[in-house]
Amino acid sequence: MTFEFLTADDTIDFGRSLGRTLRAGDLVLLAGPLGAGKTTLTRGIADGLGVSGRVSSPTFVLARVHPAGESGVGLVHVDAYRLGGDLTQLDDLDLDADLERSAIVVEWGEGTADRLSEDYLVVRLERLDDDVRVVTLEPHGTWTSRLTTLPS
Numbered sequence: 001m002t003f004e005f006l007t008a009d010d011t012i013d014f015g016r017s018l019g020r021t022l023r024a025g026d027l028v029l030l031a032g033p034l035g036a037g038k039t040t041l042t043r044g045i046a047d048g049l050g051v052s053g054r055v056s057s058p059t060f061v062l063a064r065v066h067p068a069g070e071s072g073v074g075l076v077h078v079d080a081y082r083l084g085g086d087l088t089q090l091d092d093l094d095l096d097a098d099l100e101r102s103a104i105v106v107e108w109g110e111g112t113a114d115r116l117s118e119d120y121l122v123v124r125l126e127r128l129d130d131d132v133r134v135v136t137l138e139p140h141g142t143w144t145s146r147l148t149t150l151p152s
Helices: 008-021 038-049 086-091 143-149
Strands: 001-006 027-031 063-067 073-077 102-107 121-129 134-138
Touching: 008 038, 008 134, 027 038, 027 134, 038 073, 038 121, 086 102, 134 143
Parallel strands: 027 102, 027 121, 073 102
Antiparallel strands: 001 134, 063 073, 121 134
């Protein structure tokens, strides 16, 4: 599935819709170059989940935990960019335990965090010269059958 969003607000709105469908144990991997809108999308996901805390890039802290709101599902927002493929640092974050009670969104997680679960959704973002964002969803495992519940 591929979508085009004309503004950052459209990207946030899509993230909000996606966030409303997430449940504890969900793993979402965000892929795309710097400035493509990964953190922008995560702001929408956090709003859709109704979690607490300001969403900002976790580049320097590696992970930010946002406590659950009304949905009962927390959000763990991870930035794997600085890990450079170092899986020991990813293991140190103990994301396996977080999967039991939170949705986990990992920026730059493709090729590292995808080993946390057979069931994950890759959201590939591309930002065109005119600031249009192209978002492609790539489901894996049970996400294949869940695509019908995702926003269009």
